[in-house]
Each structure stands twice: as C-alpha cells, then as structure tokens.
C-alpha cells in the first residue's frame with residue numbers, strides 16, 4: 001500500500017465528528033479508503049459524509065463509553081461492509097485537574113472516555129481484524145504519555161495507560177501479524193486545544209496532523225509522533241534525571 005492508497009480498506013474511525021478524527025477520516029477517504037465514521041453527534045457525522053468523496057464515507061453514531069453499543073456497531077459494520085481492516089480508536093476528551101479540589105469523578109470521566117472506550121473497541125474489533133487480510137489496529141495516545149505534566153492527572157494518565165496497553169497488545173498480536181500503531185500528537189489546533197489556557201508550542205493545523213497520521217498508518221509505523229520538533233525534545237526531557245525533569249516539566253501546562 002502506498003502512502004496515497006487505502007483503496008479496498010474498510011476503516012473504522014471513532015471521534016470522527018470533530019478535530020483530528022474528522023480530518024483523518026476525510027484524508028483516508030480521499031486516499032481511497034471506505035471510512036466508517038463514529039461519534040455521538042449525528043449532525044456532524046452527516047456533514048462529514050456530505051463533505052467527503054461520494055460513497056467513501058458512512059456514519060454510524062456511537063457513544064464509545066457504551067460497551068454493548070460498541071460491540072453492536074462493530075457487528076453492524078461487518079454486516080454492511082463485510083468486515084474491518086483498520087480500526088482507528090481516536091475518540092477522546094480532556095479535563096484538567098485542580099489539585100486543590102481533587103475530584104475522582106472528573107478522573108473517572110476522562111478514563112472512561114479515553115481509556116475504557118479503547119478497551120471496549122479492542123474487544124469488539126479483534127475478531128473482525130482476525131478475519132481481515134490486511135488488519136491494523138491504531139489507537140490515539142498523546143505526547144503527554146511520555147512524562148507526567150501538571151494538571152494532567154486525568155488526561156495524561158489515560159494517555160499513558162493507552163500507550164502501555166497498545167505496546168502490550170502489539171507484542172501479543174505479533175504472532176497473528178496484526179500490527180498496532182500508537183498515535184502521539186503534540187499540539188493540534190482543534191476544539192479540544194482551543195479550550196487550553198496555556199501556551200502550546202509548535203501547535204499544528206488539523207489537516208497537517210491528518211496527513212501525518214494517514215502516512216503513518218500506510219507505513220504501519222509503530223509510533224506516529226509529531227511534530228518532531230516537539231515530540232523528540234519531549235522524549236529527551238522524559239529521560240532527564242528527576243530533579244531536572246521536575247524543574248522543566250513543572251513549567252508546562254501552567255495557565256498563563
């Protein structure tokens with residue numbers, strides 16, 4: 001498969017009503033894939049289908065925090081499209097923690113939407129990927145997974161757990177030749193980051209992110225991290241001794 005060509009691939013993208021998921025769904029459809037787009041917002045999904053190339057996108061609304069609905073959606077895709085080749089579990093949310101009012105309900109919400117949803121998705125999709133001639137599992141983590149950041153006790157924890165989960169899964173699925181890719185973006189301009197109240201170095205546009213993700217999926221990269229001018233320094237930062245890491249990382253994500 002070339003970087004341009006996803007023809008013949010049936011691709012399930014969650015969180016496709018907005019931001020990175022929406023742009024990636026469009027990019028994959030424009031490169032020839034058949035994309036099944038899921039999220040809760042019916043209207044936004046219908047608009048996506050209208051915007052994309054004719055016949056290449058379909059909408060199936062889903063709340064990814066619902067295990068049963070996730071399984072039903074996977075079954076419906078199999079009935080309508082004959083299977084799934086690539087699953088991109090991208091849906092997510094972000095809430096920051098105020099440590100003075102540490103709230104387990106907030107943490108639970110974020111873990112449920114980001115992490116548990118991915119676990120439900122994996123459970124639903126693995127039997128279908130096993131029946132595909134070209135299976136590929138892709139999950140959305142974040143560069144935040146590389147090291148703890150202030151206020152990220154909920155969001156960062158969910159993304160670090162996703163990173164570990166997908167690394168584990170990669171090892172277990174290797175004998176079955178099912179590749180697993182982890183997507184780790186830095187800052188991308190979307191409604192999610194528009195809500196941030198701190199400086200976001202090297203924030204890139206969502207179309208740029210979508211192209212990088214589609215290229216990474218086509219190349220079956222283990223980790224799709226970008227922009228490199230942000231992700232590589234962050235990886236190096238995480239390797240520093242604790243006292244230095246704390247000093248530098250402690251300055252990030254602080255409200256301006």
Ligand SMILES: NC(=O)c1ccc[n+]([C@@H]2O[C@H](COP(=O)([O-])OP(=O)(O)OC[C@H]3O[C@@H](n4cnc5c(N)ncnc54)[C@H](OP(=O)(O)O)[C@@H]3O)[C@@H](O)[C@H]2O)c1
Pocket residue numbers: 014015016017018019020021038039040041044062063064065090091092093094113114140141142143184185186187188189190191192193
């Ligand atoms: N933007 C960044 O800089 C950045 C960086 C690293 C990682 N990420 C990750 O990238 C992913 C997409 O983020 P984004 O920036 O594109 O944010 P976004 O524009 O807010 O999009 C989030 C998507 O997730 C969907 N979603 C949220 N809760 C859902 C639920 N319960 N069921 C189904 N869908 C749900 C939303 O759809 P509905 O509301 O219609 O359900 C929407 O389509 C997230 O996992 C995020 O953590 C983003």
